[in-house]
Structure formats: C-alpha cells, structure tokens
Amino acid sequence: MPTFHRRCRWKTALRPCRQRSRRFCAARPHRSIRSTCPSLSTRATKRCCCCTRGFAGRNERAAVSMERQLDVLVAGAGPAGAVIAAQLAGHCTVALAGRTPSGRQIGESLPGAASVPLRDLGLWDRFLAQGHRPAWSHASAWGQSETVQRDALLDPQGHGWILGRTAFDGLLRDAATERGAEWLAGAMLRAAHHEPGARHPWLCELLTADGIPLRLRCRLLVDASGRSARAARLAGAAVHRTDKLVCLHAWLPPGRDTAAWAGATLIEAAPQGWWYSVQVPHGDTVLAFHTDADQPAVRECKTQAGLLAYAREQTLLIRARCEGLDARAQPVGIAPAYSQYCAAAAGVDWMAVGDAALAFDPLASQGLFNSLCTGLQGAQHAIAHLDGNAQALPAWTHHVDGVRAAYARNLAAYYAMEQRWPREPFWGRRLELAKAAAGAPAMAYS
Structure with missing residues (x-):
C-alpha cells in the first residue's frame, strides 16, 4: 500500500523516484510536490516539509516502497542470470537483481565446448580479448x-x-545491460507472492543494497540464485541434495x-x-x-x-x-559443492536456470558451462511462455530432468572408477550413488 502524505491538503500518495532529493505525488505522477503542495519547505531539501520528517532515518525510509511492472524478473546475477537476461532483453522488459561476490570465487574452468554458447551470445571475441x-x-x-x-x-x-572469474562474470552482466536489461545491483529477493489470473501474477519484494524495499510485479519469475534456489523455494518447489x-x-x-x-x-x-x-x-x-x-x-x-x-x-x-x-x-x-536439483525446474509462471535448477559436482567440470547453456535454452522457453505457449515451462522441466539423468549416470561412473578405499565413508557413499544411478535406492541428505 502507498504511504499517504498526512498533513498535505492534497491528500495524495507518495512514491519515490530515482532522484535522491525529490518525490512525486502519485495523483499527479508527472508533477513534483514543489508545484502542487502548499506546505513546502524553504530549506534546500526540495521536499515537502510535512513529509521530510524522519526520512533521514533508514527505518522510516523503508516505509516508502515502489511498485513497478515488468515482464521478467531474474533473481540472481551470476552467469546463468546474466545470460538469460541478455537473451530476453530484446524481447521484453527484464530486470536482473542480485549481489556480486565480495571476494574471489572458486570455479575457474570452462570446457572447450563453451565456445558454442559464447558465440551464440555474440561474446566470443570479447571473451578472447579478456586474456x-x-x-x-x-x-x-x-x-x-x-x-x-x-x-x-x-x-x-x-x-x-x-578463467579470471570477476572479468568473465562482468562480461556477461555488461552484455545484459547493454541489450536493455535493468541491473538492480545489490537487490535481493525477500518474498514472492503469486496471484493467479493477474496480468502480472508475481508480486516480488526485494531489498536494495541501501536497505530500501522495492516491490515489483512480473509475468515470469526466473530463479538464477544458485544453490540457494531462493525463488524456487518461495514458489513452493522441493529442492533435493544428493550428498x-x-x-x-x-x-x-x-x-x-x-x-x-x-x-x-x-x-x-x-x-x-x-x-x-x-x-x-x-x-x-x-x-x-x-x-x-x-x-x-x-x-x-x-x-x-x-x-x-x-x-x-x-x-x-x-x-x-x-x-x-x-x-x-x-x-x-x-x-x-554438493549435487542439487529442483524436483521441478519450472512451475506456474516461474522457472529455474543454472545451479538453481541443477547444481553439479565440481568433478564434472560443467558448472559454468551448464549456466551458459541453461541461460540460453531457458530464454527460448521463457519467450514461448510469454507468448502464450502453455507447454513451454513443462517442457523446460522435462529438458532439465533429462540433463540431470545423464549427469547422474556419468558422475556415478566416474566415481566408481576409484575402488582403492571402499571402507572410507566418503567413497562408500559414492558407491551408494553409483547404485542409485543404476536404479537402486540412494541415500539423500537434508
């Protein structure tokens, strides 16, 4: 709900704009308070004096929220999120929300096959230039x-x-913003509520890097939050770890x-x-x-x-x-570094990509490659869904399930090659996983 301007005789609701020192009346969205409100401050605050009280405090600032509408919100700004945002930017309005890592990241390898998705993204030459x-x-x-x-x-x-991960991840995010995606740097998804039948069924509550709440409505919510699978969990999806x-x-x-x-x-x-x-x-x-x-x-x-x-x-x-x-x-x-997967990689007006959909054991050396591929392929399913194809998201779940089955078989086969320490707990558990890949029940960890 909007915050009301209590002492102003116009009784209009306020909504924050992108400018730090000016706010606008919702009843007259293109006119500033300075031109409509008779109770103006003479100070250099450029705000109505009956509204500025307490705005310097973070807690009262948080009471002012903005609700916007867009087609797609991508929750997570890693490689998978940046790729799908870059691909969607030319087809719809999309925002990319997430925090960049504060330190160095483990995960530096990219297989030769990654040249294919990088060429499809139009980033191959820029990738080579990064050294x-x-x-x-x-x-x-x-x-x-x-x-x-x-x-x-x-x-x-x-x-x-x-790879130099900082430069590589930055390249993908730059591609998304250059193509028109909005980059909500530092914003984190806190809550998501689905309203069936609405034009923009997802009401998402985010917290900006400055601690200010932000409310967005979107037609499709994309989870690219990595192993946390934040959006998928908020949507009610079950997330399973296998080790x-x-x-x-x-x-x-x-x-x-x-x-x-x-x-x-x-x-x-x-x-x-x-x-x-x-x-x-x-x-x-x-x-x-x-x-x-x-x-x-x-x-x-x-x-x-x-x-x-x-x-x-x-x-x-x-x-x-x-x-x-x-x-x-x-x-x-x-x-x-555990293997993890969503029971369903998509649901009603949401989908998961990258590690949020399927997280690989580093032994597979496919984590970053999976992020690039699911970002590219997931964008096609997202566009089809936005165009009204009711089978687009179920088809995405089916596709990810096929990738997971092949991955589980290959990983189990590689671990099964090591037979020198069968009594060690670590390797005994991997033998259990090999049996699971062959059809026997496996143990799972919460």
Whole structure:
C-alpha cells in the first residue's frame, strides 16, 4: 500500500523516484510536490516539509516502497542470470537483481565446448580479448597411483580455459545491460507472492543494497540464485541434495612447479576425498580439497597452512605442485559443492536456470558451462511462455530432468572408477550413488 502524505491538503500518495532529493505525488505522477503542495519547505531539501520528517532515518525510509511492472524478473546475477537476461532483453522488459561476490570465487574452468554458447551470445571475441589462460593439459591420478595425462590437442572440442572469474562474470552482466536489461545491483529477493489470473501474477519484494524495499510485479519469475534456489523455494518447489560435498580452497602465491605439470590442471583422489589444483591467469595457484562436510579432514584443513600440509601428506601428484608454495595461518574458503536439483525446474509462471535448477559436482567440470547453456535454452522457453505457449515451462522441466539423468549416470561412473578405499565413508557413499544411478535406492541428505 502507498504511504499517504498526512498533513498535505492534497491528500495524495507518495512514491519515490530515482532522484535522491525529490518525490512525486502519485495523483499527479508527472508533477513534483514543489508545484502542487502548499506546505513546502524553504530549506534546500526540495521536499515537502510535512513529509521530510524522519526520512533521514533508514527505518522510516523503508516505509516508502515502489511498485513497478515488468515482464521478467531474474533473481540472481551470476552467469546463468546474466545470460538469460541478455537473451530476453530484446524481447521484453527484464530486470536482473542480485549481489556480486565480495571476494574471489572458486570455479575457474570452462570446457572447450563453451565456445558454442559464447558465440551464440555474440561474446566470443570479447571473451578472447579478456586474456583468459588456455587449459592445454590435464593430469589425474584417479583409480590408480599412476598419473594419466590428457592433451587438449586430442580433444575434438578444443582446449578449455582457466578463467579470471570477476572479468568473465562482468562480461556477461555488461552484455545484459547493454541489450536493455535493468541491473538492480545489490537487490535481493525477500518474498514472492503469486496471484493467479493477474496480468502480472508475481508480486516480488526485494531489498536494495541501501536497505530500501522495492516491490515489483512480473509475468515470469526466473530463479538464477544458485544453490540457494531462493525463488524456487518461495514458489513452493522441493529442492533435493544428493550428498554433502564441500570444497575447501585457497589461493596461494606461485611456487616452483615441475616442468611436467607447469600450467596443467591436476586432479587426484585421496582417502577422504579428492584434490584439484590449477594456476589461475594472474599467477596464483588454486589448491582445493573436496570432501564431505562431516569428515575429519574438514577440521584439519581449516587454515591455508593446514590445507597445504594435508595435501603434502595425502597426495603424490598434487604434492609436486605444492613444492615452494607458502601458506599462511588465515582461514581457507569453504564453498558448497554438493549435487542439487529442483524436483521441478519450472512451475506456474516461474522457472529455474543454472545451479538453481541443477547444481553439479565440481568433478564434472560443467558448472559454468551448464549456466551458459541453461541461460540460453531457458530464454527460448521463457519467450514461448510469454507468448502464450502453455507447454513451454513443462517442457523446460522435462529438458532439465533429462540433463540431470545423464549427469547422474556419468558422475556415478566416474566415481566408481576409484575402488582403492571402499571402507572410507566418503567413497562408500559414492558407491551408494553409483547404485542409485543404476536404479537402486540412494541415500539423500537434508
């Protein structure tokens, strides 16, 4: 409900505009209060004196809310959200709402197949100009202690890329805004209410970066909020996790690297999980350990020094890269890495893309690629839905279900290749997942 102008004889409702120091009467939306209200302040506030009392306080400012209408609200400003917003911007009014990460992000790899969606987006040349490092070589110790090396020259899709995530994510958001999407920087979705039969059935309540509430009505709500699946949960969707995987990671200054593994992406299995290491474009070395959240190794690897010491103790391949690396006593980063999916990737006037629809185990190296593809493909289903196709959103759920089934089979097969520690809880759980992929019941974690 609008906030009323209590002492003004015009008795008109106020709504905030984008200007910081001026507000407008809703009854006369194109005329400022200065020209209509007889109770004007003579100070330089440029606001009606009977309305300015307390506006400097954040709590009273929050009482003023703005309700707007648009076709699509994308909740989440990561790669998937930016891509679908960029694709929709030429067809309808769309807003992209979300916060950008405050620090560095784990997740730096992009497979060679990603050149296809980047070309479809018209961003391939700009992507190349950003200077991301090609991933020419991949080495792994998986299922055996011996190292197997794979050269990207033998890959029909070409070499992958080691990304600078801040620049890459910024490129996608810039593409969305350049094509007409509105970027609500820092705004977070707090609540969503569906009103069946309305022209704009979703009433969404957001909180801006300044702490001011914002009310938007939209025809389609897109969840691109990542593993939080915020919008899908608000819409009543069930979200399932299939494991407890977490990623403990650190960016360490470059050290001595053996000539054989210089620049290579390294993966190695260990009794309580598996390790990953890569050198990012600006020179630092990423050291990441993936294990279940309830494993003892999580306690041992809480600091960079502990993580580095554990890598030297538990690995052979990764240990070679750890030579010369220097770690501090500061905490490591801990990121969720579990597989997760929405029971339905779409519902009544809403849909999910990226990790909100289906979050991959990092072992698949498909997380960012999935975000690009679901953003592109999801945009086609969104446009069809806005054009009145009643089957567009159910078809999206069917498509994501097919991707999830293939992913589960492939992931289970890869984990099943490692049979050296069947009595360890981490690997015993992966054997259960392999059975589930073959049709047997699997355990699930809340």
